[in-house]
Amino acid sequence: MNKILRTLIPFDIVKGLSITGKHFAKVFFSANRRKVPFHITSEYPEVPAKVQPRYRGRLTLLKDEQGEIKCVCCLACEKICPTQVITIEKGKKEGRKMPFPVRYDFEMERCIFCEFCVESCGFDSIILNHQFELAAYNREDFSIGMEGLGQNMYEPSPVGKFSVADD
Amino acid sequence: MFKNEEMEINLGPQHPSTHGVLRVKLRLDGETITHCRPMIGYLHRGVEKICENQTFFQGQVWTDRMDYCSAVANNLGWAEANEKLFGITVPRRAQYIRTMLNEFNRLASHLIWLATHALDIGAMTVFLYAFREREDILDMNEAFCGSRLTTTAFRIGGLREDLPPGFEKLVKKFLAKFPDCIAEYENLLNENRIWKKRTIGVAKLSAEDAIALGVTGPVLRAAGVPYDIRKAFPYAAYAEMNFDVPTRTEADTYARYLVRMDEMRQSARIIQQCMDGMPEGPVMAKLPKILKAEVNEVYHATEAPKGEIGYYMVGEKGSGNPYRFHVRAPGFINLQALPKMAEGSLIADIVAAIGTLDIVLGEIDR
Structure with missing residues (x-):
């Protein structure tokens, strides 16, 4: 029943x-x-995404107080990178004791954002920034060098906002 | 050989309910499956060979990309296998943090299993609720290591960094609401007549068959075998944890669902114990600058959410790379049970059988 x-x-x-x-x-x-605190969806393009302090974004070269690039071409990041996305060319600059990177190429297409490069850097000269939007319209935009190709390490990529971390 | 009325069809590789790029070759007699063979290899990247050409340190990023739903569990097995190979002792605080993150990862993996499995069978609501809780866990992953899915969480010898400030608050908040969430899923599914009709008695795999096929994880435990590597061969900080190994004897899809739900409760219990008994101290052991193995081989198995994940490594004298790197992936071994589960049942039940095995093709094809 x-x-x-x-x-x-x-x-x-x-x-x-x-x-x-x-x-x-x-x-x-x-x-x-x-x-409503229960509201769980975020209205993403209108409301910018919040990232945590340890977020791993795009690779960035840091500058010191004089505005000079900190990198001294020890090639530690190039060696440790699991996907070989970093290419550095050693060079000299007038008025600088340490070696200066003439070329610092970063192929973002192949980057897997593991942060091993930052970990291996003994001079705290690179960082993965907090840029959330890493898309671009052209394939060339992912080949990021120090200068050239209309884009360098310190300027925002064509899509999204971007700022150099200053610590 | 085909009989008169038999027909052969392919399920996948682009079928949404095959959880990736799995192709299942089916031979049907009417609606009954008479022959079933899973075809794999569509996502093969050669992870094992890539790792042999890279240093021990770099190998971790590939383990993230095998089973992408449980990256932390893969990282843990990889890190512990390396530590075994080099004879490194990990600080106690690092062990506790590893255990806690591993259990969070088990929750995330089981939640995504529950969500997709229920969606395959026809329960849409659970999908949305389970992803809501998984989001919190991924946020915690991001707070700890900076990435949500491909975590690269651990290092050989410990952790890269300690827990971030405010992490305990996130954990407390999560643990406070999680029991209610499990109750919600169970209210939605346990008594649901469609769910019961689609799962009870479906895709049975007896304990003898499961052991013969090498099946591990919740599928084995749902057949009544209380084998859990966390209890049998304790690693990380599991020897100090107090938890049960949930088992069932029905060995069908519904039993596996219940086992996984109970496992989620136990995971929450372990996380609570980790938080309460978290020791102070360093999180990284002292390491030589470059890791070089003497000729030595090691096999280390850990309990990933899907079953036993084992790493087999052979070190070469004077070399920084592993000479041989092999992964015993739980999904790969568990998938071999699919013909046993599906043959003789209806074609509609193969979706339940694939879902209940909790496979991720990134891990199977590697």
Whole structure:
């Protein structure tokens, strides 16, 4: 008898619908949707994405107080990179004791954002910044060098905002 | 050989319910499957060979990309295999943090399993709710190591960095609400008549068959074998943790669902214990500058969310690369049970059988 009753009256469906209904009511009966703490979707392109302090974004060369590039071409990052995306050419600059990178190429297409390069750097001269939007329209835009190709390490990529971390 | 009325069809490789690029060759008699063979290799990247050409240190990034739903668990197995090879002892605080992150990863993996498995069978709501909780775990991953999915969380000898400030608050917030969330999923599914009809008695795999095929993880435990590497051969800080190994004896899809739900509760318990008993101290052991192995081989198995993940490494004298690198992927071994589960059942049930094995093709094809 009990079994027949349970088959006839869909208790399970009522139970499931009550859960979804509860969640629906929570959001629906609050006047301003944005203030509801239960609101879990983010309106991404309008509201910028929040990233954590340790977020791993695009590789960036840092400068010291004099505005000079900190990198001294020890090639540690080039060696440790699992996908070989960094190419450095050693050179000299007038008025500078340490070697100076004439070329510092970074192929973002192949980069896997593992942060091994930053970890291996003994001079704290590179960092993965907090740029969230890393898309670009052309393939060339992913080949990032110090200068050239209309784009360098210190300027925003064509899509998205970008800033050099200053620590 | 075909009989008169038999027909051969392909399920996949682009079928959404095959969880990636799995192709299953089916021979049907009406709606009954008489022959079933999974075809793999569409996502083969040669991870093992790539790792042999790179240093021990670099190998970790490839383990992230095998089973992308449980990257932290893969990292843990890789790190511990390396530490075994070089004879490094990891500080106790690092062990606790590793254990905690591994359990968070188990939750994330089981949640994505629950979501997609329920979606395959026809329950859309659970999908949305499970992804809501998984989002919190991925945020914690991002807070700890900077990346959500391909974590690269550990290093040989410990961790790169300690827990970030404010991490404990995130964990506390998560643990406070998570039991209610599990209750919500169970209310939606446990008594649901469609869910029960689609799962009870479907895709059975007896304990004898499971052991013979080398199946591990929740699929084995749902057949009544209480084998869990965390208990059997404790690693990381699991020897100090107090938890149960949930088992069932029905060995069907519904039993596997219940086992995974219980495992999620136990994971939350382990995380709570890790937070309570977190020791102070360093998180990184002292290491030589360049890791060089003497000729030595090592096999280290850990309990990933999907089963036993084992790393086999052979070091070469004077070389910084592994001479041989092999992964015993749980998904690869578990998939071999698919013909046993599906043959003789209806074609509609093969979706449940694939879902219940919890496979990720990135790991199977490697």
